[in-house]
Amino acid sequence: MPLKLAIISPCVSLSGQRFGLAAINLIAFCVRPKAMSTQRSGHLERTAQEPRDESLLDVRLERIDQVNERIRLYRLKLESGPIKFLAGQWLDTYIPGNPKPGGFTLTSTPRAAADPKSPYLELAVQESPENPPAAWLWQSPSDITGSKLQVRVGGSFVFPPSEIPLNDISHVVFVAGGVGINPLVSMMGHIAEEGYNLEVKVLYASKLPAQGLKGVLFLERIRKWFTEKELIGDLKVFTTGIYDGHIESRELDVHERRFTVEDVKEAMGEKNNSVVYVCGPATMTDEIVDGLARDGGMDKNRVMLEKWW
Structure with a gap:
């Protein structure tokens, strides 16, 4: 098979x-x-056949932690309330001023996103200057913490x-x-x-x-x-x-x-x-x-x- x-x-x-x-x-x-890759083969094109939710979610970049010299952790507060997703899925991530999303894997658990009091999502992003969404996330934390983003869950x-x-x-x-x-x-x-x-x-x-x-x-x-x-x-x-x-x-x-x-x-x-x-x-x-x-x-x-x- x-x-x-x-x-x-x-x-x-x-x-x-x-x-x-x-x-x-x-x-x-x-x-x-x-x-x-660049515009020639973006995240949306590469994942066109993958299942994804229909709606965009409003999130706020609540916290940034430096893991090592190449990787940061990002905590996204779910402004619109709890959601469901499956462990292993990713996010279409829309940053301010860019109509094309980046694709970043969810590293938090479904239970964290379903918490009725303080639901959140977590991403781990490696520094990548040639990837515009990643480059935006790698700006000085003081410049972007508190920013509003939109995301959508997808993947199989x-x-x-x-x-x-x-x-x-x-x-x-x-x-x-x-x-x-x-x-x-x-x-x-x-x-x-x-x-x-x-x-x-x-x-x-x-x-x-x-x-x-x-x-x-x-x-x-x-x-x-x-x-x-x-x-x-x-x-x-x-x-x-x-x-x-x-x-x-x-x-x-x-x-x-x-x-x-x-x-x-x-x-x-x-x-x-x-x-x-x-x-x-x-x-x-x-x-x-x-x-x-x-x-x-x-x-x-x-x-x-x-x-x-």
Whole structure:
């Protein structure tokens, strides 16, 4: 059977679905480009066939946090009240004065957006001067905090998967390279908050920023879910770059190398009950997908691939 392939920009959500408890290993792949393209191939064009909500939402840029030298976190207050979305979805993001939206993955959980008192959305955006919406978001925080934006939810790279019953899943394997962690952290947070009966394995590869492991995007958030038993399973971190982490890695399983297909196979467990979500650079995802399908005998229906251009 053919590999499931969704061609998308940075990741979205489908509203209003409900799923029961289940256990499974899930493999999904999200391929990101080195940079967002220009007018020739914008976010709307790349995602034209993707599901998206009809209405635009009013949000206010409430908070900006610097994660490391290349990545910022943005908290968007939902001015129009609570909304529903699916973990893994993205936003069409309209900045002031630009009729063309940027596409940015939601990193917060559906529950955060549904909070009746203070609903919000969260984005993690990497510095990208050639991408106008990203460049606007990378202005001085004092110049843009409090600004009003409009956003719209979209995308089909989601957890729980739309075509596999959650009752048929016992293990979920998340494989992330760099900012490919973005849609996956929303999915992990959703699993943690909803208490799904799943074993979760995370393989996260990242270049080390200047701050060391403390500056790796979402690493502390994920570590906390495991140490506080909100996620059951394990987290492995694969680093490249100069690393001296004898203190900061005390509670982390850190490997100073790239992960391989064999690492993913080892994490999968029983293939028939597993799903694997993979998101990262194209070379990484291609290697993992090909290896699992060819050497691992993985059912391609359990391999979800999202490709960003």
